[in-house]
Amino acid sequence: MIKVAVVGTGNISPSHIRAYQALRDRCTIVALCDLNPAKAEALQQELGLDEATVYASHPEVIARGDIDLVSVCTPPSTHEAISIDFLEAGVNVLCEKPMAPSLAACDAILAAEGRGGAIFSSVAQNRYRDDVVRLKSAIDSGLAGAVSHVAVDSAWWRGLPYYDLWWRGTWEQEGGGCTLNHAVHHVDLLLWLLGAPESVTAVLTNAAHENAEIEDLSVAVLAYQRALATITSSVVHHGEQQRIVVQGREASVSLDGEVVAEVTQSNGFPLPGGNTGLVAQLTDLAAGLDPLPHTGHQGQIDDVLTALETGRRPAIDGHDGRRTIELITAIYQAGIERRTVDLPLTADDPYYQPGTLTERAPRFFAKTASVRDQSGPISVSGATAPANQEDNR
Template structure:
């Protein structure tokens, strides 16, 4: 019989989606045995709804559970770092929502801690999963797409006062950033996942939609290592919510679905330049096996990695690359300069990208 990993959910907000989409679709692989949340009413409701016997408001209780294999962190971003470090020290496997942590310094410390822990850490980038994005990935990796030319990533979402009424949202020290961190981070990761890593970025950020500390509109021009060009645009003031990736390669053009929160799902438009390329793509995808979307796909892939000892479906290296994009965006916007990758300990944003004014307030 296959091993079943025992899981604790920390945070009953997005944690609900981790359960309903992820773990309940893999009950032969995972069992949620504990839940933790500071809100006792929400904690009780969550535990009752999903039949979870153990519930606690103290994160440290989870660390002491000898039969607990995985701690799945779905808390506000400002506490991710301390919880990840504590869970790794306790030799637990860790799943953690985006953004993983709040600086490049912290992600480097997390990566160092992961090397000495018996546990493994998987950041959440669920948009990588689904038939659309995985078909595109397979075509690109098979060499059929050819040289990448240009791509666009658009996040046109809507978030208003009700969304920001939640006390930790819209603030530098608890959300760690705005649309770059909480919303567009997924689609920016997907462009790099499909087209390759960035070489340099020029970005602008603005706060135009809501009365908040952090940004809610961004735009950037990106040069990728391949020589391809990409543009990133996001706003939280759209009347119609869509997400879209559009990529032109030498032999194929790809356009994602426009579903704002299920971008990896079909239908994706895959347009070959000529019939010959089209026949090769059809042959490549002839025996396609459906890829579960979003959390279902990533959680299932986590199981395979834990069982085989193989690479995690999303790694801390991937998370660092996403945070480098965020840091580059902020630095470029503040200095009106191109930012070159990679960003190391000598970069001005390495320890924090939070503006000095807000760091002084917290200090």
């Protein structure tokens, strides 16, 4: 039985806890940790974690000496130190997004993984979605042809009070705005679907949140050898209509399942009706895939548990998390310096180091409030969820 600790009992922790509870025949949660123990105790009671002991600091959890796996669900600025402490103690780590605020911090985590002999997995739970798997299968099949363009809309909406929470809305504590903390999942998916680009250009702004330093809207253009991708990162989009649309030479496929395949006439204009046969092939391919046995956080946690049980690497590891941070860092660098940034970023690049982004980033507005906790229902894409069930975006 794998013994699990959860460090940080904020918004995202119930997603981890419920996933572990759904796999209770393989693991058990024995420790909850939060700087505010009363908060952890309330969650313990709410979710029926009778076997878990509450701690006020993560070194106390490490001192138990019997933890096999820890979920790190704390604010982004703390991920590096907490992950390294557990890894060096030989404890396996599943760390919420973003992996860390800088590439240097990501590499420090990977180095600690190597020293401690434990494994590190960076949360990217959206890879465990049936619609995402169908989209990747369509691209990998080659039926749509060589990719020419990918449009990614990470479209969210947040009101002014969202940035009143103490760690949100500042470059130092949150590490960035919507590009880092909301679009991180879409960036990971783009890299999974298409690989890394050769260069990036970007524009950043704060369009609607006068109580936050950071950007609430960015648009990035990624250049591949013969393709472009665009990423819109936003917390100003009403309706939160998120999408990924892949344009191939022969057909386009979308995350929502739409398939379009044009056929040329002799003059180069599209033939009405398009390639119905290819549309049918791609539609049948998607329909023929078996549903995932576990989705979202439960899907990734199932994989991490299997990795521990079998001695293999997890499907999503720290190198995946680092690649996502590298691309997001390049987007910030391009937007701040108003120039094209080539990838990969090297260790002598100023933005590789911690502190450079915080030092050079624009302060669009001053943060005007700082509350320790927020109450009230949490809603995602128009659907209201019970409190504390949303991602920690």
